[in-house]
Amino acid sequence: MSFHLPPPDTGALAARLLAWYDRHRRHLPWRMPPGVRSDPYLVWVSEVMLQQVRVETVARYYGPFVERWPTVGALAAAPLEEVLRAWSGLGRYARAHNLHASARLVVERHGGRVPEDEAALLALPGVGPYTAAAILAIGFGRGGSAVPVDGNIERVVARLFALGWDTGSPASRRRAELRRLAASLAPQARPGDHAQALMDLGATICIPNGRPRCGACPVADACAARAAGVAETLALGPKRAPKPKRFAAAFWVSRPRDGAVLMRRRPARGLLGGTLEPPSTEWRPGRAWRMAEAVSSGAAPVGAAWRRLRGRVRHALSDFEVEFAVMAAADPRRLPGAGEDGAVWVPREALEGEALSTMSRKLVRHALAAEGRGGQRGAAAAVPPGRSRSAAPPTSARNASSRLAPETPQTSPRSSNAARQPNSASAHSTLPATGTAPDGTAAAAPLSGRAMGMA
Ligand code: SF4
Numbered sequence: 001m002s003f004h005l006p007p008p009d010t011g012a013l014a015a016r017l018l019a020w021y022d023r024h025r026r027h028l029p030w031r032m033p034p035g036v037r038s039d040p041y042l043v044w045v046s047e048v049m050l051q052q053v054r055v056e057t058v059a060r061y062y063g064p065f066v067e068r069w070p071t072v073g074a075l076a077a078a079p080l081e082e083v084l085r086a087w088s089g090l091g092r093y094a095r096a097h098n099l100h101a102s103a104r105l106v107v108e109r110h111g112g113r114v115p116e117d118e119a120a121l122l123a124l125p126g127v128g129p130y131t132a133a134a135i136l137a138i139g140f141g142r143g144g145s146a147v148p149v150d151g152n153i154e155r156v157v158a159r160l161f162a163l164g165w166d167t168g169s170p171a172s173r174r175r176a177e178l179r180r181l182a183a184s185l186a187p188q189a190r191p192g193d194h195a196q197a198l199m200d201l202g203a204t205i206c207i208p209n210g211r212p213r214c215g216a217c218p219v220a221d222a223c224a225a226r227a228a229g230v231a232e233t234l235a236l237g238p239k240r241a242p243k244p245k246r247f248a249a250a251f252w253v254s255r256p257r258d259g260a261v262l263m264r265r266r267p268a269r270g271l272l273g274g275t276l277e278p279p280s281t282e283w284r285p286g287r288a289w290r291m292a293e294a295v296s297s298g299a300a301p302v303g304a305a306w307r308r309l310r311g312r313v314r315h316a317l318s319d320f321e322v323e324f325a326v327m328a329a330a331d332p333r334r335l336p337g338a339g340e341d342g343a344v345w346v347p348r349e350a351l352e353g354e355a356l357s358t359m360s361r362k363l364v365r366h367a368l369a370a371e372g373r374g375g376q377r378g379a380a381a382a383v384p385p386g387r388s389r390s391a392a393p394p395t396s397a398r399n400a401s402s403r404l405a406p407e408t409p410q411t412s413p414r415s416s417n418a419a420r421q422p423n424s425a426s427a428h429s430t431l432p433a434t435g436t437a438p439d440g441t442a443a444a445a446p447l448s449g450r451a452m453g454m455a
Pocket residue numbers: 156159160205206207212213214215217218219220221223224225226231
Protein backbone atom coordinates (compact mmCIF):
# COMPACT_ATOMS: atom_id res chain seq x y z
CA MET A 1 0.00 0.00 0.00
CA SER A 2 1.34 3.46 -0.75
CA PHE A 3 -0.04 6.92 -0.25
CA HIS A 4 0.54 9.36 -3.06
CA LEU A 5 1.68 12.42 -1.21
CA PRO A 6 4.00 15.15 -2.48
CA PRO A 7 7.65 14.04 -2.31
CA PRO A 8 9.60 15.54 0.56
CA ASP A 9 12.07 18.35 0.04
CA THR A 10 15.07 16.03 0.11
CA GLY A 11 17.66 18.77 0.54
CA ALA A 12 15.98 20.19 3.62
CA LEU A 13 15.31 16.71 4.96
CA ALA A 14 18.99 15.70 4.61
CA ALA A 15 20.14 18.90 6.30
CA ARG A 16 17.84 18.34 9.26
CA LEU A 17 18.89 14.74 9.52
CA LEU A 18 22.59 15.67 9.58
CA ALA A 19 21.96 18.36 12.20
CA TRP A 20 20.16 15.79 14.32
CA TYR A 21 23.01 13.30 13.82
CA ASP A 22 25.56 15.85 14.96
CA ARG A 23 23.76 16.18 18.29
CA HIS A 24 22.10 12.85 18.89
CA ARG A 25 24.13 10.15 17.10
CA ARG A 26 25.01 6.96 18.87
CA HIS A 27 28.59 6.91 20.06
CA LEU A 28 29.93 3.63 18.78
CA PRO A 29 33.51 2.41 18.86
CA TRP A 30 33.78 2.22 15.08
CA ARG A 31 32.40 5.69 14.48
CA MET A 32 34.43 8.80 13.69
CA PRO A 33 33.26 12.26 14.74
CA PRO A 34 30.77 13.95 12.37
CA GLY A 35 32.38 15.06 9.14
CA VAL A 36 35.39 12.76 9.53
CA ARG A 37 35.75 9.77 7.27
CA SER A 38 36.42 6.35 8.75
CA ASP A 39 39.13 3.92 7.73
CA PRO A 40 37.47 1.68 5.09
CA TYR A 41 38.93 -1.45 6.67
CA LEU A 42 37.43 -0.56 10.03
CA VAL A 43 34.07 0.15 8.41
CA TRP A 44 34.26 -3.22 6.73
CA VAL A 45 35.04 -5.09 9.96
CA SER A 46 32.27 -3.34 11.87
CA GLU A 47 29.68 -3.88 9.14
CA VAL A 48 30.49 -7.58 8.88
CA MET A 49 30.27 -7.96 12.65
CA LEU A 50 26.97 -6.09 12.75
CA GLN A 51 25.19 -8.43 10.36
CA GLN A 52 22.33 -9.83 12.43
CA VAL A 53 24.07 -9.09 15.71
CA ARG A 54 23.14 -6.48 18.27
CA VAL A 55 25.18 -3.31 18.36
CA GLU A 56 25.90 -3.82 22.09
CA THR A 57 27.36 -7.23 21.40
CA VAL A 58 29.52 -6.04 18.51
CA ALA A 59 30.80 -3.19 20.66
CA ARG A 60 32.43 -5.77 22.92
CA TYR A 61 34.16 -7.59 20.08
CA TYR A 62 35.13 -4.82 17.72
CA GLY A 63 37.80 -3.09 19.85
CA PRO A 64 39.87 -6.17 20.71
CA PHE A 65 39.57 -7.42 17.12
CA VAL A 66 40.89 -4.30 15.41
CA GLU A 67 43.46 -3.74 18.10
CA ARG A 68 44.87 -7.14 17.33
CA TRP A 69 44.51 -6.82 13.56
CA PRO A 70 44.52 -3.07 12.82
CA THR A 71 45.02 -3.41 9.07
CA VAL A 72 43.95 -5.65 6.23
CA GLY A 73 47.51 -6.94 6.01
CA ALA A 74 47.59 -7.90 9.68
CA LEU A 75 44.32 -9.76 9.36
CA ALA A 76 45.47 -11.51 6.20
CA ALA A 77 48.61 -12.70 7.96
CA ALA A 78 46.72 -14.11 10.93
CA PRO A 79 46.00 -17.84 11.15
CA LEU A 80 42.31 -18.52 10.53
CA GLU A 81 42.16 -20.41 13.81
CA GLU A 82 43.03 -17.26 15.75
CA VAL A 83 40.48 -15.21 13.88
CA LEU A 84 37.81 -17.76 14.68
CA ARG A 85 38.79 -17.64 18.34
CA ALA A 86 38.44 -13.87 18.38
CA TRP A 87 35.05 -14.28 16.69
CA SER A 88 33.94 -16.82 19.23
CA GLY A 89 30.46 -15.91 20.45
CA LEU A 90 29.59 -13.53 17.61
CA GLY A 91 27.89 -16.28 15.66
CA ARG A 92 27.57 -16.93 11.92
CA TYR A 93 31.16 -18.03 11.56
CA ALA A 94 31.03 -17.98 7.78
CA ARG A 95 31.43 -14.22 8.19
CA ALA A 96 34.79 -14.69 9.92
CA HIS A 97 35.92 -17.16 7.26
CA ASN A 98 34.91 -14.75 4.52
CA LEU A 99 36.46 -11.72 6.18
CA HIS A 100 39.74 -13.54 6.57
CA ALA A 101 39.69 -14.90 3.01
CA SER A 102 38.77 -11.45 1.68
CA ALA A 103 41.61 -9.82 3.58
CA ARG A 104 44.03 -12.19 1.85
CA LEU A 105 42.50 -11.36 -1.51
CA VAL A 106 42.79 -7.64 -0.84
CA VAL A 107 46.48 -8.12 -0.10
CA GLU A 108 46.95 -10.19 -3.26
CA ARG A 109 44.88 -8.11 -5.64
CA HIS A 110 44.97 -4.62 -4.20
CA GLY A 111 48.24 -4.37 -2.30
CA GLY A 112 46.48 -4.46 1.04
CA ARG A 113 44.27 -1.41 0.38
CA VAL A 114 40.52 -1.81 0.48
CA PRO A 115 39.41 -1.06 -3.09
CA GLU A 116 37.34 2.05 -3.69
CA ASP A 117 35.34 0.31 -6.35
CA GLU A 118 31.99 -1.37 -6.02
CA ALA A 119 32.70 -4.21 -8.44
CA ALA A 120 36.02 -5.00 -6.77
CA LEU A 121 34.36 -5.00 -3.35
CA LEU A 122 31.53 -7.22 -4.53
CA ALA A 123 34.10 -9.70 -5.83
CA LEU A 124 35.27 -10.35 -2.26
CA PRO A 125 33.72 -13.29 -0.36
CA GLY A 126 30.98 -12.16 1.98
CA VAL A 127 30.75 -8.61 0.63
CA GLY A 128 27.27 -7.91 -0.69
CA PRO A 129 25.68 -4.72 -1.99
CA TYR A 130 24.94 -3.39 1.49
CA THR A 131 28.46 -3.88 2.85
CA ALA A 132 30.04 -2.52 -0.33
CA ALA A 133 27.83 0.57 -0.18
CA ALA A 134 28.60 1.11 3.52
CA ILE A 135 32.35 0.91 2.87
CA LEU A 136 32.09 3.33 -0.04
CA ALA A 137 29.84 5.82 1.74
CA ILE A 138 31.30 5.74 5.26
CA GLY A 139 34.89 4.79 4.45
CA PHE A 140 35.42 6.67 1.21
CA GLY A 141 32.77 9.40 1.42
CA ARG A 142 31.24 8.27 -1.84
CA GLY A 143 27.68 9.37 -2.55
CA GLY A 144 25.61 8.62 -5.61
CA SER A 145 24.50 5.04 -5.90
CA ALA A 146 26.56 3.94 -2.89
CA VAL A 147 23.69 4.11 -0.43
CA PRO A 148 23.74 1.38 2.19
CA VAL A 149 20.22 0.26 2.97
CA ASP A 150 19.95 -2.00 6.00
CA GLY A 151 16.81 -2.98 7.86
CA ASN A 152 16.72 0.25 9.87
CA ILE A 153 17.05 2.40 6.78
CA GLU A 154 14.44 0.36 4.92
CA ARG A 155 11.96 0.97 7.69
CA VAL A 156 12.64 4.72 7.89
CA VAL A 157 12.41 5.18 4.14
CA ALA A 158 9.27 3.07 3.90
CA ARG A 159 7.60 5.30 6.49
CA LEU A 160 8.94 8.54 5.09
CA PHE A 161 7.40 7.66 1.73
CA ALA A 162 4.51 5.65 3.19
CA LEU A 163 5.50 2.67 1.08
CA GLY A 164 3.67 -0.20 2.74
CA TRP A 165 4.19 -3.91 2.26
CA ASP A 166 2.15 -5.17 -0.66
CA THR A 167 1.54 -8.90 -0.57
CA GLY A 168 0.86 -8.88 -4.32
CA SER A 169 4.28 -7.48 -5.16
CA PRO A 170 7.60 -9.36 -4.95
CA ALA A 171 9.82 -8.44 -2.02
CA SER A 172 12.70 -7.83 -4.42
CA ARG A 173 10.73 -5.14 -6.24
CA ARG A 174 9.87 -3.36 -3.01
CA ARG A 175 13.47 -3.54 -1.86
CA ALA A 176 14.67 -2.04 -5.13
CA GLU A 177 12.12 0.74 -4.77
CA LEU A 178 13.26 1.45 -1.21
CA ARG A 179 16.86 1.59 -2.39
CA ARG A 180 15.91 4.03 -5.11
CA LEU A 181 14.05 6.23 -2.62
CA ALA A 182 16.95 6.06 -0.13
CA ALA A 183 19.34 7.16 -2.87
CA SER A 184 17.05 10.08 -3.67
CA LEU A 185 17.53 11.33 -0.08
CA ALA A 186 21.34 11.13 -0.02
CA PRO A 187 23.16 14.47 -0.08
CA GLN A 188 26.42 15.13 -1.91
CA ALA A 189 28.07 16.27 1.30
CA ARG A 190 28.73 13.81 4.12
CA PRO A 191 27.06 10.78 2.54
CA GLY A 192 28.56 8.51 5.21
CA ASP A 193 27.15 10.57 8.05
CA HIS A 194 23.82 10.72 6.24
CA ALA A 195 23.69 6.92 6.03
CA GLN A 196 24.63 6.59 9.69
CA ALA A 197 22.03 9.21 10.61
CA LEU A 198 19.34 7.11 8.93
CA MET A 199 20.64 4.01 10.72
CA ASP A 200 20.48 5.82 14.05
CA LEU A 201 17.06 7.26 13.34
CA GLY A 202 15.79 3.76 12.65
CA ALA A 203 17.48 2.33 15.73
CA THR A 204 16.38 4.96 18.22
CA ILE A 205 13.36 6.93 16.93
CA CYS A 206 11.70 5.26 13.96
CA ILE A 207 11.75 1.93 15.73
CA PRO A 208 10.01 -1.27 14.64
CA ASN A 209 6.91 -3.02 15.90
CA GLY A 210 4.56 -0.13 15.23
CA ARG A 211 6.03 2.12 17.89
CA PRO A 212 7.79 5.00 16.12
CA ARG A 213 8.55 7.95 18.38
CA CYS A 214 7.34 10.53 15.92
CA GLY A 215 7.29 13.28 18.53
CA ALA A 216 11.08 13.14 18.74
CA CYS A 217 11.71 12.70 15.03
CA PRO A 218 13.73 15.38 13.26
CA VAL A 219 12.01 14.75 9.93
CA ALA A 220 8.47 14.25 11.19
CA ASP A 221 7.00 17.06 9.13
CA ALA A 222 8.34 15.48 5.93
CA CYS A 223 7.03 12.02 6.76
CA ALA A 224 4.25 10.71 4.53
CA ALA A 225 3.26 7.91 6.90
CA ARG A 226 2.81 10.37 9.74
CA ALA A 227 0.88 12.78 7.51
CA ALA A 228 -1.41 9.95 6.47
CA GLY A 229 -1.87 8.81 10.07
CA VAL A 230 -0.41 5.38 9.39
CA ALA A 231 3.03 5.69 11.01
CA GLU A 232 2.13 3.04 13.58
CA THR A 233 0.12 0.75 11.36
CA LEU A 234 1.92 0.76 8.04
CA ALA A 235 2.72 -2.83 7.11
CA LEU A 236 6.48 -3.13 6.64
CA GLY A 237 6.83 -6.77 5.71
CA PRO A 238 5.23 -10.17 5.73
CA LYS A 239 4.47 -11.89 9.00
CA ARG A 240 7.44 -14.03 9.90
CA ALA A 241 6.78 -17.73 10.24
CA PRO A 242 8.14 -19.37 13.39
CA LYS A 243 11.42 -21.18 12.85
CA PRO A 244 11.23 -24.93 12.56
CA LYS A 245 12.58 -26.77 15.55
CA ARG A 246 15.16 -29.53 15.80
CA PHE A 247 16.18 -31.63 18.75
CA ALA A 248 19.56 -32.97 19.82
CA ALA A 249 21.33 -34.48 22.77
CA ALA A 250 24.80 -33.16 23.68
CA PHE A 251 27.35 -35.19 25.61
CA TRP A 252 29.41 -33.56 28.34
CA VAL A 253 32.61 -35.44 29.13
CA SER A 254 35.09 -34.13 31.66
CA ARG A 255 38.47 -35.88 31.93
CA PRO A 256 38.85 -37.06 35.53
CA ARG A 257 42.57 -36.41 35.86
CA ASP A 258 42.54 -32.72 34.90
CA GLY A 259 38.96 -31.65 34.16
CA ALA A 260 39.63 -31.03 30.45
CA VAL A 261 36.43 -31.12 28.40
CA LEU A 262 35.84 -33.26 25.33
CA MET A 263 34.92 -31.27 22.21
CA ARG A 264 34.70 -31.84 18.49
CA ARG A 265 35.44 -29.34 15.78
CA ARG A 266 32.78 -28.73 13.16
CA PRO A 267 33.79 -28.82 9.49
CA ALA A 268 35.50 -25.62 8.38
CA ARG A 269 32.71 -24.73 5.99
CA GLY A 270 29.01 -24.67 6.67
CA LEU A 271 26.99 -24.11 9.79
CA LEU A 272 29.14 -22.76 12.67
CA GLY A 273 32.14 -23.71 10.55
CA GLY A 274 35.35 -24.50 12.40
CA THR A 275 33.94 -24.00 15.89
CA LEU A 276 34.26 -26.40 18.80
CA GLU A 277 31.27 -27.99 20.44
CA PRO A 278 30.43 -30.90 22.71
CA PRO A 279 29.70 -34.07 20.72
CA SER A 280 26.02 -34.51 20.01
CA THR A 281 23.47 -36.67 18.31
CA GLU A 282 21.89 -35.88 15.00
CA TRP A 283 19.82 -32.68 15.13
CA ARG A 284 16.50 -34.10 14.12
CA PRO A 285 13.08 -32.60 13.62
CA GLY A 286 9.98 -33.94 15.25
CA ARG A 287 10.79 -35.11 18.74
CA ALA A 288 13.29 -34.74 21.56
CA TRP A 289 15.85 -37.42 22.33
CA ARG A 290 15.29 -39.52 25.39
CA MET A 291 18.49 -40.29 27.23
CA ALA A 292 18.66 -44.03 26.62
CA GLU A 293 17.94 -43.49 22.96
CA ALA A 294 20.63 -40.80 22.64
CA VAL A 295 23.25 -42.86 24.44
CA SER A 296 22.57 -45.97 22.42
CA SER A 297 22.43 -44.13 19.09
CA GLY A 298 26.17 -44.39 18.59
CA ALA A 299 26.66 -40.67 19.10
CA ALA A 300 27.90 -40.93 22.70
CA PRO A 301 31.67 -40.34 22.48
CA VAL A 302 32.72 -42.61 25.37
CA GLY A 303 31.43 -45.46 27.45
CA ALA A 304 30.17 -44.07 30.73
CA ALA A 305 27.35 -43.98 33.19
CA TRP A 306 25.32 -41.15 31.72
CA ARG A 307 22.97 -38.87 33.47
CA ARG A 308 20.66 -36.33 32.01
CA LEU A 309 21.17 -32.79 33.29
CA ARG A 310 18.05 -30.93 34.24
CA GLY A 311 16.73 -28.32 31.87
CA ARG A 312 17.34 -27.85 28.18
CA VAL A 313 19.39 -25.48 26.08
CA ARG A 314 17.80 -23.70 23.18
CA HIS A 315 19.51 -21.78 20.47
CA ALA A 316 18.15 -20.08 17.39
CA LEU A 317 20.22 -20.35 14.25
CA SER A 318 19.47 -18.59 10.99
CA ASP A 319 17.04 -21.14 9.64
CA PHE A 320 15.91 -23.18 12.61
CA GLU A 321 15.98 -23.47 16.36
CA VAL A 322 17.72 -26.35 18.08
CA GLU A 323 16.88 -27.64 21.54
CA PHE A 324 19.45 -29.73 23.41
CA ALA A 325 19.13 -32.17 26.23
CA VAL A 326 22.54 -32.50 27.89
CA MET A 327 23.92 -35.83 29.08
CA ALA A 328 26.89 -35.85 31.46
CA ALA A 329 29.31 -38.74 31.73
CA ALA A 330 30.13 -40.15 35.15
CA ASP A 331 33.16 -42.45 35.36
CA PRO A 332 33.94 -42.27 31.65
CA ARG A 333 35.95 -45.19 30.31
CA ARG A 334 38.40 -45.53 27.42
CA LEU A 335 38.76 -41.81 26.83
CA PRO A 336 39.90 -41.01 23.29
CA GLY A 337 43.28 -39.36 22.83
CA ALA A 338 43.58 -35.95 21.19
CA GLY A 339 42.65 -36.26 17.52
CA GLU A 340 41.25 -39.73 17.95
CA ASP A 341 37.79 -39.82 16.42
CA GLY A 342 37.95 -36.03 16.13
CA ALA A 343 38.46 -35.53 19.86
CA VAL A 344 39.72 -32.17 21.07
CA TRP A 345 40.43 -31.91 24.79
CA VAL A 346 40.06 -28.35 26.00
CA PRO A 347 41.46 -27.45 29.43
CA ARG A 348 38.91 -25.69 31.60
CA GLU A 349 40.97 -22.54 31.82
CA ALA A 350 41.16 -22.39 28.01
CA LEU A 351 37.44 -22.70 27.33
CA GLU A 352 36.86 -18.97 27.51
CA GLY A 353 39.33 -18.21 24.76
CA GLU A 354 38.46 -21.08 22.45
CA ALA A 355 36.47 -20.80 19.25
CA LEU A 356 33.16 -21.74 20.80
CA SER A 357 29.97 -20.62 19.14
CA THR A 358 27.32 -18.94 21.27
CA MET A 359 25.42 -22.20 21.12
CA SER A 360 28.43 -24.12 22.49
CA ARG A 361 28.92 -21.55 25.21
CA LYS A 362 25.36 -22.09 26.32
CA LEU A 363 25.94 -25.82 26.46
CA VAL A 364 29.18 -25.37 28.40
CA ARG A 365 27.58 -22.96 30.88
CA HIS A 366 24.68 -25.31 31.33
CA ALA A 367 26.97 -28.23 32.16
CA LEU A 368 29.30 -26.18 34.35
CA ALA A 369 26.33 -24.81 36.28
CA ALA A 370 25.18 -28.38 36.89
CA GLU A 371 28.66 -29.32 38.13
CA GLY A 372 28.66 -26.25 40.34
CA ARG A 373 25.48 -27.46 41.96
CA GLY A 374 27.25 -30.67 42.81
CA GLY A 375 25.40 -32.88 40.39
CA GLN A 376 21.86 -33.22 39.28
CA ARG A 377 19.75 -34.36 42.16
CA GLY A 378 16.93 -36.36 40.76
CA ALA A 379 18.50 -36.84 37.33
CA ALA A 380 19.36 -40.49 37.66
CA ALA A 381 22.51 -42.14 36.31
CA ALA A 382 20.33 -44.33 34.22
CA VAL A 383 22.52 -45.84 31.54
CA PRO A 384 25.42 -47.94 32.75
CA PRO A 385 28.91 -47.89 31.22
CA GLY A 386 29.48 -49.93 28.11
CA ARG A 387 26.18 -49.18 26.43
CA SER A 388 27.03 -46.07 24.51
CA ARG A 389 28.38 -47.58 21.29
CA SER A 390 25.75 -50.16 20.57
CA ALA A 391 23.92 -49.57 17.33
CA ALA A 392 20.51 -50.48 18.67
CA PRO A 393 19.15 -49.84 22.11
CA PRO A 394 19.88 -52.91 24.17
CA THR A 395 17.12 -54.19 26.35
CA SER A 396 18.78 -52.91 29.47
CA ALA A 397 19.16 -49.46 27.97
CA ARG A 398 15.57 -49.42 26.80
CA ASN A 399 14.49 -50.45 30.23
CA ALA A 400 16.76 -47.80 31.66
CA SER A 401 14.58 -45.12 30.19
CA SER A 402 11.95 -45.99 32.72
CA ARG A 403 14.41 -45.00 35.42
CA LEU A 404 15.09 -41.59 33.93
CA ALA A 405 13.99 -38.40 35.54
CA PRO A 406 11.01 -36.87 33.75
CA GLU A 407 12.05 -35.16 30.52
CA THR A 408 9.25 -32.64 30.50
CA PRO A 409 10.61 -29.47 29.00
CA GLN A 410 10.98 -26.64 31.46
CA THR A 411 9.41 -23.39 30.50
CA SER A 412 10.69 -19.91 30.97
CA PRO A 413 10.39 -16.63 29.13
CA ARG A 414 12.72 -16.48 26.18
CA SER A 415 15.18 -13.70 25.84
CA SER A 416 15.25 -12.19 22.42
CA ASN A 417 18.12 -10.35 20.82
CA ALA A 418 16.79 -8.00 18.20
CA ALA A 419 19.17 -8.13 15.31
CA ARG A 420 20.32 -5.08 13.46
CA GLN A 421 18.37 -6.12 10.41
CA PRO A 422 14.79 -6.74 11.46
CA ASN A 423 14.12 -9.30 8.79
CA SER A 424 16.76 -11.58 10.17
CA ALA A 425 16.49 -11.32 13.92
CA SER A 426 18.27 -13.92 15.97
CA ALA A 427 17.17 -15.04 19.39
CA HIS A 428 18.96 -16.91 22.08
CA SER A 429 17.55 -18.52 25.11
CA THR A 430 18.15 -21.23 27.59
CA LEU A 431 15.57 -23.06 29.56
CA PRO A 432 17.07 -23.36 33.00
CA ALA A 433 16.39 -26.13 35.43
CA THR A 434 14.12 -25.26 38.28
CA GLY A 435 16.17 -23.42 40.87
CA THR A 436 19.08 -23.06 38.49
CA ALA A 437 20.62 -19.75 37.63
CA PRO A 438 19.93 -19.03 33.97
CA ASP A 439 22.94 -19.83 31.89
CA GLY A 440 23.01 -16.32 30.44
CA THR A 441 21.36 -15.10 27.33
CA ALA A 442 23.68 -12.45 25.96
CA ALA A 443 25.21 -13.59 22.70
CA ALA A 444 28.73 -13.19 23.96
CA ALA A 445 28.41 -13.37 27.71
CA PRO A 446 31.66 -14.73 29.09
CA LEU A 447 31.74 -18.03 30.87
CA SER A 448 31.76 -17.08 34.51
CA GLY A 449 34.97 -17.24 36.47
CA ARG A 450 33.39 -19.42 39.08
CA ALA A 451 32.03 -21.79 36.54
CA MET A 452 35.35 -21.88 34.73
CA GLY A 453 37.14 -23.23 37.77
CA MET A 454 37.63 -26.89 38.33
CA ALA A 455 34.61 -28.55 39.70
S1 SF4 B 1 7.73 10.77 11.70
FE1 SF4 B 1 7.55 8.85 12.76
S2 SF4 B 1 7.21 7.33 11.18
FE2 SF4 B 1 7.96 9.17 10.17
S3 SF4 B 1 10.17 8.85 10.00
FE3 SF4 B 1 9.81 10.00 11.90
S4 SF4 B 1 9.61 8.42 13.48
FE4 SF4 B 1 9.43 7.40 11.51
